[in-house]
Amino acid sequence: MLEYRAELLLWALSGSLPFILMGVWGEAAQQVNFGISSIEFARYFLAVYLVRQITVVWVIWDFEREIVDGKLSFRLLQPLDPVWHHIFSHLGERFARLPFIAGLVTLFFLLYPAAFWLPSLNNLGLFAIAGIGAFALQFAVQYTLAMFAFWTEKASSIQEVWFLVHLFLSGAIAPLELFPSEMRSILMWTPFPYIINFPASILTGLKVDFAHDFGMMLIWIAIFLIVNRWLWKKGLRQYSGMGA
Amino acid sequence: MYRYLNLIKIFWKTAIASELEYRLNFVFAALSSLGGLAGSLFSLFLFYRKGYNFQGWRWEEALIVVGIFTFLEGFANTFLASNLSRIVKHIQNGTLDFVLLKPISSQFWLSFHSFSLWGIPDLLFGLGIIFYGGSLLEIGIVAYFLAAIPLIFGMIIMYSLWFMLGATSIWFTKIYNMTEVLKGLLAAGRFPIAAYPATYRFFFTFVVPVAFMTTIPAQILLGRGDPVWLIGGGCLATVLLILSSRVWQFALRFNTSASS
Numbered sequence: 303m304l305e306y307r308a309e310l311l312l313w314a315l316s317g318s319l320p321f322i323l324m325g326v327w328g329e330a331a332q333q334v335n336f337g338i339s340s341i342e343f344a345r346y347f348l349a350v351y352l353v354r355q356i357t358v359v360w361v362i363w364d365f366e367r368e369i370v371d372g373k374l375s376f377r378l379l380q381p382l383d384p385v386w387h388h389i390f391s392h393l394g395e396r397f398a399r400l401p402f403i404a405g406l407v408t409l410f411f412l413l414y415p416a417a418f419w420l421p422s423l424n425n426l427g428l429f430a431i432a433g434i435g436a437f438a439l440q441f442a443v444q445y446t447l448a449m450f451a452f453w454t455e456k457a458s459s460i461q462e463v464w465f466l467v468h469l470f471l472s473g474a475i476a477p478l479e480l481f482p483s484e485m486r487s488i489l490m491w492t493p494f495p496y497i498i499n500f501p502a503s504i505l506t507g508l509k510v511d512f513a514h515d516f517g518m519m520l521i522w523i524a525i526f527l528i529v530n531r532w533l534w535k536k537g538l539r540q541y542s543g544m545g546a
Numbered sequence: 547m548y549r550y551l552n553l554i555k556i557f558w559k560t561a562i563a564s565e566l567e568y569r570l571n572f573v574f575a576a577l578s579s580l581g582g583l584a585g586s587l588f589s590l591f592l593f594y595r596k597g598y599n600f601q602g603w604r605w606e607e608a609l610i611v612v613g614i615f616t617f618l619e620g621f622a623n624t625f626l627a628s629n630l631s632r633i634v635k636h637i638q639n640g641t642l643d644f645v646l647l648k649p650i651s652s653q654f655w656l657s658f659h660s661f662s663l664w665g666i667p668d669l670l671f672g673l674g675i676i677f678y679g680g681s682l683l684e685i686g687i688v689a690y691f692l693a694a695i696p697l698i699f700g701m702i703i704m705y706s707l708w709f710m711l712g713a714t715s716i717w718f719t720k721i722y723n724m725t726e727v728l729k730g731l732l733a734a735g736r737f738p739i740a741a742y743p744a745t746y747r748f749f750f751t752f753v754v755p756v757a758f759m760t761t762i763p764a765q766i767l768l769g770r771g772d773p774v775w776l777i778g779g780g781c782l783a784t785v786l787l788i789l790s791s792r793v794w795q796f797a798l799r800f801n802t803s804a805s806s
Contacts, residue, residue: 316726322734325746326593334598459574466578470585476592 313358313399315406320351323475336480342506344417346477348410349502354474355403356396356433357440357497361388362461365448370455375543385445392441421505428512432501435519440497442526449530452537473499477508493522553650554658561628561661575664579620583671586612586736593741600741606682607768608738613675614697614760615735620668621701622729626708628660630725633712642801653794657709676767685767693767696776699783700759704732706786707754713790713797728754735760755782 324347328340368374377384451457471494496519636642739761750756758779765771
């Protein structure tokens with residue numbers, strides 16, 4: 303992974319959306335009272351950036367290619383479920399990305415020292431747990447959508463629809479506190495807020511009901527895992543190993 | 547000139563024919579552009595719900611900015627994205643030589659060869675929102691024609707930036723994520739430029755000229771644009787267009803035709 307340093311840096315930069323929104327919300331909070339101050343917005347969106355970097359998943363594109371090229375056949379011959387190969391390639395990349403993220407965060411605080419904050423140890427611990435959970439959830443969702451590659455050549459288009467929905471409902475565009483309350487209470491039953499809003503709120507120090515949210519997260523991970531295994535079994539029967 | 551127009555016709559005919567092989571994709575493209583639009587409107591709503599208005603942009607006026615943004619996204623998806631990824635592929639596989647050998651401008655060939663239908667829902671939804679916002683504000687027909695001028699400048703600016711990025715793939719080979727960086731920055735066009743703090747405004751006007759793509763056409767449409775910005779946009783578009791062809795010529799000198 304470290305061979306492609308420039309690429310990693312660009313990937314780290316391409317998540318610029320939280321910084322754009324940070325500007326807009328920060329400016330807005332100076333004029334209208336949203337219940338969240340400019341500085342808190344800055345911290346929240348920095349946390350969103352971090353969470354998004356931690357939870358980046360691209361397994362669907364790899365999986366789709368393996369199916370279309372028939373490469374999956376070789377993986378099936380190995381005495382290990384192919385998913386482990388994907389999981390560890392994601393984890394490995396995470397560590398390679400770390401220095402760039404650290405650099406960007408340092409740069410951010412140098413440019414905007416007022417926003418600097420140190421989360422409490424307690425919160426950092428919870429954030430670590432929530433972050434791992436968010437990655438697991440994101441991975442479970444995408445790997446489940448990837449299973450559709452057995453039936454259609456373009457499973458990644460399904461992923462794109464999911465991505466958009468997730469982008470707007472997960473708290474990536476604004477903290478969930480700002481959503482209309484009825485909408486928020488519905489959203490809390492969906493997997494979306496647990497991918498971004500939940501870990502980002504912990505890191506920022508906004509109030510969260512950890513036990514409830516973490517429980518919901520685990521339930522959603524479990525649901526996607528069950529669906530995933532079911533689709534995997536059905537899909538393998540469908541798989542023709544074309545091209546291999 | 548006629549020859550080039552004819553070529554575009556042939557290019558696009560084959561591109562459409564091959565895209566129609568994957569009709570189901572169109573459903574997904576329509577779904578995701580509908581989702582994107584709903585999301586843009588929703589994020590706008592989150593601001594207006596608490597009475598904030600981007601320093602004096604009414605809701606209908608901000609809608610027009612979203613409409614132009616969606617339209618430009620459609621433009622990028624239809625005309626730019628697929629061509630750009632093709633440039634990268636040509637360079638990686640060394641097939642760029644076949645393009646260079648053709649008796650037409652290689653920049654033309656690379657810029658117009660492909661055409662993707664999947665951006666069309668965005669184009670239509672974008673226009674829909676613009677006309678909807680416009681009808682609420684009772685904008686006259688003349689204003690639309692006037693606004694088309696800066697919009698075309700915006701499209702030229704966008705094209706030039708993309709093409710220059712594409713040209714850098716001669717050095718870097720892999721630039722998929724470079725386009726992601728650009729796409730990420732262009733997302734700033736979803737909001738009127740007045741919504742940003744001063745440093746951001748500077749950046750999005752002079753470094754990555756997002757302001758010229760969405761805010762200025764919207765202002766002209768609303769009849770409160772400053773002619774200075776219109777002229778500025780025209781100059782910028784011309785300069786960038788010329789620059790894109792220069793950069794391409796320069797980049798070609800470093801083309802090593804790897805693996806061909």
